[in-house]
Each structure stands twice: as structure tokens, then as C-alpha cells.
Amino acid sequence: MTDTQRPLSPHLSVYKMWQAHLVTSILHRATGTALSVGLLLMVWGLLALAGGAEHFARFTAFAGSPIGIILLVGWSWSLLFHLCNGVRHLIEDGGYGYQIVQFRRSSWAVIIVSALLTVAVWACVLTRGVVA
Amino acid sequence: MSAYPKEYRDPLKKARGLGSAQHGVGHWWAQRVTAVALVILSLWLVSLVLRVLRGDYATAHDLAARPWNAVLLIAFVVASFWHAVLGLQVIVEDYVHVRWKEVALLMAIKFIAVLGALASVLAVLRIALGA
Numbered sequence: 001m002t003d004t005q006r007p008l009s010p011h012l013s014v015y016k017m018w019q020a021h022l023v024t025s026i027l028h029r030a031t032g033t034a035l036s037v038g039l040l041l042m043v044w045g046l047l048a049l050a051g052g053a054e055h056f057a058r059f060t061a062f063a064g065s066p067i068g069i070i071l072l073v074g075w076s077w078s079l080l081f082h083l084c085n086g087v088r089h090l091i092e093d094g095g096y097g098y099q100i101v102q103f104r105r106s107s108w109a110v111i112i113v114s115a116l117l118t119v120a121v122w123a124c125v126l127t128r129g130v131v132a
Numbered sequence: 133m134s135a136y137p138k139e140y141r142d143p144l145k146k147a148r149g150l151g152s153a154q155h156g157v158g159h160w161w162a163q164r165v166t167a168v169a170l171v172i173l174s175l176w177l178v179s180l181v182l183r184v185l186r187g188d189y190a191t192a193h194d195l196a197a198r199p200w201n202a203v204l205l206i207a208f209v210v211a212s213f214w215h216a217v218l219g220l221q222v223i224v225e226d227y228v229h230v231r232w233k234e235v236a237l238l239m240a241i242k243f244i245a246v247l248g249a250l251a252s253v254l255a256v257l258r259i260a261l262g263a
Binding site for chain 1: 171174175185189192193205216219223226244251252256258
């Protein structure tokens with residue numbers, strides 16, 4: 001199985017599961033991976049935009065399809081979550097917010113703010129009548 | 133007064149600053165620098181995409197072709213792929229414990245990222261230069 005005898009990540013058995021700061025940590029990796037895949041869709045979009053109206057129509061048709069919308073909602077939330085949690089991590093890299101209470105509060109703040117921002121972005125999209 | 137030296141590390145080792153893994157903080161720091169860049173670039177991208185959605189193909193093309201937008205699009209794509217490679221590398225190193233699979237995945241990720249970034253840059257240049 002492994003090349004080494006030392007304990008290897010993920011050390012799931014040593015943590016109490018489903019605390020806010022554990023969930024944000026896992027979600028940071030999950031959303032980062034999802035965004036990496038989403039980046040490939042952006043490459044397609046740029047290539048289509050460069051390729052002409054027909055190519056771009058094919059791209060927007062996919063983006064506007066039910067599957068496309070589901071993916072876009074997922075990616076927009078992933079981006080906003082990874083962005084909020086990333087800022088939180090940068091602040092922690094500065095040595096701030098390491099009290100357990102602060103840790104838990106900032107995790108909840110990230111979850112709530114990223115969800116609100118996602119709703120705001122899609123409210124912008126829908127009120128402009130783009131997705132119908 | 134102590135019989136023991138205070139510092140066991142070789143001065144050269146300290147000066148090189150590469151630590152026991154021999155990589156130093158390059159990976160860690162690059163991830164932070166790209167993260168800070170992407171905080172700004174992502175917010176800008178969201179606003180650009182929302183503006184693009186309002187119009188048709190010509191509007192989208194014109195918006196992407198504007199010099200500042202083209203520059204920032206390239207910056208976003210390059211910083212994103214760079215950040216993605218660094219992040220995915222950590223995930224693969226943490227969870228893939230069979231050496232050949234780990235190395236193969238890391239290489240595949242880098243190849244795809246470089247190709248994706250190059251293709252995006254070419255696309256943005258074609259849009260901006262009207263080729």
C-alpha cells in the first residue's frame with residue numbers, strides 16, 4: 001500500500017468530525033479541486049470567444065443548459081467560498097484568529113458570507129434576465 | 133557557560149534556508165502570493181462575467197478585447213493555473229500514497245495546467261489583437 005511506515009494523511013480517526021472549522025478545511029480542498037476543473041471550462045470559453053460567434057454559441061448553449069447551470073452555480077459558490085476562506089487563511093498566516101472561539105466563528109462567517117455572495121451574484125444574473 | 137552548543141545546525145544549512153525537505157518555503161510562499169493576486173483578480177472576473185452576460189457575442193468579444201481586460205484576463209488565467217498546480221500538488225501528495233501514481237498525477241496536472249494556460253493566453257491575444 002505505501003512506501004513508508006509513518007502515519008500518513010488523512011488522519012481522520014484523530015479528529016472529532018463535523019465541526020465548522022473541520023468542514024471549512026475539507027471544503028477548501030474540495031472547492032479548490034472543483035475550481036481547477038472549472039478553469040478548464042474557462043479555457044474553453046476563451047477559445048470559443050476567440051474562435052467566432054458559432055463556437056461561442058456552442059459554449060453558451062452548454063453553459064445555459066440544465067447541467068451547465070448546475071455546474072455554474074456550483075463553481076460560483078466554490079469560487080466565493082474558496083475566496084472567503086482563502087482570505088481567512090491569509091489572515092491566519094499573519095498569526096491572527098487562532099483562538100478556538102475565533103476559529104469556529106470565522107469558519108461560520110466564511111460559510112454564511114460565501115452563501116450570501118453566491119445568492120447576490122445569481123440575483124444579479126437573474127434580474128438581468130440572462131438565464132431564462 | 134553551557135557545555136552544549138546553542139545551535140546544532142550548520143551555518144551553511146541555515147544560510148541556504150531550505151530546511152529538511154530541501155524545498156524551503158518557495159512552494160508555500162508562491163501559493164500565498166498567487167492567492168493575494170487572485171483575491172483581486174477573482175472579484176474583477178466576477179464583475180466582468182456579469183457584464184459579459186448582459187450582451188451578445190459582439191459585446192463579450194469587445195469587452196475581452198479591451199487592453200486592461202485582456203491583460204487582467206491573462207493575469208487571472210496564469211495566476212489561477214499556477215495556484216491550482218500548487219494546491220492540487222499538496223492534495224495529491226497527501227492522499228496518493230503509491231509513488232508512481234503520485235508522480236504520474238503530479239506530472240499530468242502540470243502538463244494540463246501549462247497547456248490550459250498557454251491556450252488561454254493565445255485565445256486572449258487573438259481576441260485582443262483581432263486575429
